[in-house]
Amino acid sequence: MEKFLESNFWTELLKSTQDWLIHELPGILILVVLFIISIKFLSIFTKRLEKSFLKRSTQGSISENKESVKRVETLSSIIHGLVKIILWVVFIMILLQKFGINIAPIIAGAGILGLAVGFGSQMLVRDYISGFFIILEDQLRNGDVAIINGKAGLVEKIEFRTTTLRDFSGVVHVIRNGEITLISNMTKDWSAMVFDIGVAYKEDPQQVMDIMKKVGDDLYHDPEFSEHILEPIEIFGLDEFADSALIIKARLKTVPIQQWMVGREFRKRLKKSFDQNDIEIPFPHTTVYWGDKINPLKLDVSDQIINTIETSK
Numbered sequence: 596m597e598k599f600l601e602s603n604f605w606t607e608l609l610k611s612t613q614d615w616l617i618h619e620l621p622g623i624l625i626l627v628v629l630f631i632i633s634i635k636f637l638s639i640f641t642k643r644l645e646k647s648f649l650k651r652s653t654q655g656s657i658s659e660n661k662e663s664v665k666r667v668e669t670l671s672s673i674i675h676g677l678v679k680i681i682l683w684v685v686f687i688m689i690l691l692q693k694f695g696i697n698i699a700p701i702i703a704g705a706g707i708l709g710l711a712v713g714f715g716s717q718m719l720v721r722d723y724i725s726g727f728f729i730i731l732e733d734q735l736r737n738g739d740v741a742i743i744n745g746k747a748g749l750v751e752k753i754e755f756r757t758t759t760l761r762d763f764s765g766v767v768h769v770i771r772n773g774e775i776t777l778i779s780n781m782t783k784d785w786s787a788m789v790f791d792i793g794v795a796y797k798e799d800p801q802q803v804m805d806i807m808k809k810v811g812d813d814l815y816h817d818p819e820f821s822e823h824i825l826e827p828i829e830i831f832g833l834d835e836f837a838d839s840a841l842i843i844k845a846r847l848k849t850v851p852i853q854q855w856m857v858g859r860e861f862r863k864r865l866k867k868s869f870d871q872n873d874i875e876i877p878f879p880h881t882t883v884y885w886g887d888k889i890n891p892l893k894l895d896v897s898d899q900i901i902n903t904i905e906t907s908k
Contacts, residue, residue: 623693630686637678645671670731719756721773726755734778740852742779743770782851785825788858790847792865793840795875800833800841806872807845810864814847820860823853828861840877 648667691698729735730753739750741760746768748760758775760768794803811828814820825848835842849857869876 619693623690626686626689626693630682633682634679637675637682641671641675641678644674718771718773722756722771725772725775726753726758729753729758729772729775729778730755735780738852739780739782741781742777743768743775744777746770781854784851786849786851786854788847788849788854788861790845790858790861791834792843792845793837793877794843794869795877796839796841798841798874800843802872803841803843803874804830804832806868806874807843807865810861810868811845811847814857814861814864820857823849823857825849 645667648671688698688702691701735741735750735753735758737750737753740748741750743758743760746760746762748762748766748768750758751761751767752759756772758770758772760770762768790807792803792807794800808828808830811830815824815827829846829848831844831846833841834844847854847857847861866876868874
């Protein structure tokens with residue numbers, strides 16, 4: 596307490612304070628100004644980057660544009676937040692050093708703490724990194740139908756740690772992004788329904804393909820379904836000689852998620868058209884044929900039955 600009463604103490608304190616104000620304060624003020632300018636520049640930069648990404652990504656339908664806007668906004672906010680944290684850390688470290696505080700122990704302690712946290716949360720970090728790249732690369736969007744690690748369903752929610760699927764039965768599957776090894780997106784940009792239509796060997800393949808083409812064209816020009824179909828039906832031709840059928844392959848391109856609805860309607864109309872044209876659709880049964888013209892063998896057993904009845908009498 597005695598040294599606080601001495602005049603030399605206050606003289607040295609005043610002198611050191613003056614020296615600090617002359618030599619260090621301008622540097623601190625410049626540092627603060629530079630920090631504020633950096634924060635402002637970061638906001639301007641991220642907004643321009645966001646606008647640039649939006650111009651490139653919003654070129655599809657309205658629903659696709661909404662998803663693109665969400666994705667770009669999410670990514671820009673992440674980038675803005677990470678860079679802002681880095682700027683704050685650098686600013687605080689330099690400021691502490693300006694006040695004469697040794698930051699070496701702080702950096703060493705933070706490094707050891709970060710290393711310990713890193714070892715303890717490797718799986719968590721991997722989940723977040725994987726989720727970041729899933730969103731960045733636009734691999735999935737909310738509302739897509741996808742198969743992830745063998746689980747199929749509607750993508751209800753994509754977060755940085757987990758992805759949530761709901762299957763056709765209503766079961767919810769929550770998958771950690773770090774465990775995702777395979778994503779099969781069935782509704783990315785456009786979808787398609789592939790048909791493998793089997794008809795009997797006695798049928799003319801060209802006639803069958805013509806019927807399929809007509810049914811597909813009628814469906815394509817139907818006002819109720821035309822908005823869901825992107826292109827006229829593609830008939831690829833006779834694809835396979837199966838055990839009991841000729842397999843003719845075709846495909847209909849549709850807007851995302853509508854392929855199943857369009858496929859069901861096409862099959863319904865095709866069955867009706869096959870019935871009208873007497874086109875046989877094979878099913879498990881046995882048929883005996885006779886002769887070169889492939890006419891079914893008809894057995895008349897009425898006389899044998901009559902003779903059997905008379906003999907029994």
